[in-house]
Amino acid sequence: MKKHLYISWVFALMLLMSFAVADFYSSMTKVDYLEASKTLKFTTKLNTAHISDAIKINPNTAGFEAEVKRYVNNNFDLYVNGSPKTLTFTGSQVNGESVWVYFEANGISEISTIRIKNTILLSSFPKQFNLVNIAYKGNQRTMNFQRGKEVNEVSF
Template sequence: MLAAVLTSAAVHKYYVAVFMMEQVPEKKELQITARIFIDDLDKVLSDKNKKQFFLCTKKEVADADKYINQYVTEKLQVKVNGTVKPLKILGRETEDDILILYITAEAKGKIKTLEVRNTMLFDAYPEQQNIINTKIDGNKKSLLLTNDNPQDILHY
């Protein structure tokens, strides 16, 4: 059902973003894939910066990546074993009305705890839900982060 929500090309009324976090031990990193509705991110960036971004269109502003990266690093925080890890945004692509962001964070050694704070889109949509799916050392676990509960921790 969630896949249907995220791939709907029609105007959506659900405020959901999905984040997949997977440890890749040989690269010593946590790979994060964020799937966010383009129009939601565009509205948040436009409201915050008082200018139109026209994300993923021919009219997109030239420095959109700078604003996207700044917003993501401000709103998404990942702690591995209690230590905040800087995020590196590698790139993005679109799929229908979804913006897919590729992000990494350093993750050396065994992950015992993964703490995530994700307030993306909460500033524009109080009913926003951010789903965090993880795969660490073969274990799959998930979090549902909301305006009332923007942060949680997983133990492996």
Template sequence: MKTAITQVLFNARSGNVEIMHRFYVHDAEHALSKIVGRQIHLLDDAGAQQQFARYVSAHFAMGLGEPKPTSLNFVGQEVDGKFIWVYQELPIPAQLTELWFRFDALQDHWPEQINQINLEGLGKVRSLQFTREHDWQVLRVESQP
């Protein structure tokens, strides 16, 4: 099954919303190889890892209070075993009632791709799943750190 998991963590200690995307290296290599037109091996190609991180960043959006992308800071990426991780963050907003998300990474390559977002640090953990049929989805904010 083609899946990706993103953790959106409101971290009161750091004062940031930490966004951690996790993809299978195999899926990322296959998709990136199709995009660039040649075989890619992420384990030993830092440039390809950065290119995949840019791709993920372009296919994930978070809106604060409305379905409009907010600016996210790119932190980096790393390969860890069978996964490639892409990291983003932003300062925790002062006032927030809704979080909007759009997440269509790899869905242009595989119609069956499911992208899941897990929101943590604002009360109970909540999740959203994105298939090719989804655009923006919203989560109401219960409490802030």
């Protein structure tokens, strides 16, 4: 009987431990090429609490969008065909647990390579994982970034 009780307690403890909270740190960016306007449009989804912690500002305050803009500009670099491109922040939106960030790069007529440096949240969260999906003229490429692999390049 004692053996069965012990096994039951061990099983119950293991079951409780399986429900322990483990944060998952990630961002996802979707990149679409708009041929008519020769623009790369970026949509990035971040966890609201994580970006708020990183920039040290409450997402419900008036200055949140400006700080997100500054943060993204300092942590995301784009090179097309070896040339650096300027990213223009077009807005952000807090939607519950997610922050959506919108930016773009204009004047891009043809793409053979895209290189991105993405350090979003990497300094704040050691296990942060950033994913970037790029759609260009019917082709899809995926990049991933983490500490130690902050730069990635794809060819089309």
